[in-house]
Amino acid sequence: PQDRVHLHGPSRDHDSRSPSDSISLPPSAFAAVPTLSVYRKSPRPCPNQALVDELAVLRSWRFLQHGTGAPESISYATAISAIIGAPKIDNVEQARKLHKVGPKLLIKIDEFLTTGKIAESEETRNSAKFKALDEMTSVYGVGQKTAVELYENGIRSLEQMRALDRWPIGFKYQEDMQIKMSRADCESVANFIRIQLDRVEPGAHTVLLGGYRRGKTHSSDIDLLCTYPHEEGKEKGILSRLLYRLLAKGLIPEDGVLWSSSFASHNVAPERASTRSFDSLDKAFVIFRHPANGITRKRDYFRRVDIIITAWSTFGSAVVGWTGSTQFERDLRQVAEKKGYKFEAGGLFDKQTGVRIPTLTEKDVFRALDIPWL
DNA sequence: GGGCAATACG
DNA sequence: CGTA
């Protein structure tokens, strides 16, 4: 998720470079780059794409060493995000004006501007430990902590991990889950699910979110948001019916429901079920079997799909919350907090009263928080 | 020196 | 702790 690049409209991730980018801008233009990602565009590729690619290695390295939530990691993520939102950098004085880019980053940027690369990035890419941790965390259920622990115990490869027999599901579908999906693949998977959804709840509506919506050409998973337009409450129960149907049709393997709020509530104590925050969205993380079509798919492929259900009245919040990127969500919450709101994918709330502001559309969220639509 | 987004749940 |  950290590779997600944020943007605002559905066309947010398109190349927005222009001929004027070849002209060197005054440092003041860089000081004008907004501090938070919600106030700037994030084109991809961006004008500083080669630099970003180099710095991204160091960001990954920090993620693997300290976790994505560690300050060392967040500082790199925010700095890279700022660079993504900046015009073409061709001297250090410009970079110096960017918010969130400090002395340490400037040294790296300077090196890149003079040599065209960053030595530490290259070393990191080739380091055995980096490669081992990177590979180990690719297994579903294995995060940074576990990978570091495994490494300390001498584990270095997927083969060694497999022998431990601790992640049966992770390894069962590991191979397919490494293969990224094209946008056409994402759309095809979504359409398979829509057909079944229409059988259990005609009139229900779905949209593809996540990296796909941000314009990524390839995705490692699919985020599918489902609602029932204009009829509050009619979305209730959709998830379990849909899951049962997908299971019955073999579109989800028997062991393919990795997690589901809906299914869980079956064997859950009633009081526990009602304890659930009434705003939290129903969701299921599944393995979807994408049937072969004999043309673009010679065989079935197993894909990670997240299915999320939202009430119509909070559809906008759900769209914003499940589109990302990670950085965008962080910055959005900061803005909400500062303006007396609390934002979650389940809704936008007044911090004082706890009252939920209706957010039928994505623009309702932006409007309430006074964030421009870029 | 404190803060960095946020939270439900298995 | 891991996942979203």
Next chain:
DNA sequence: GCCC
């Protein structure tokens, strides 16, 4: 690592 960067900002307040």
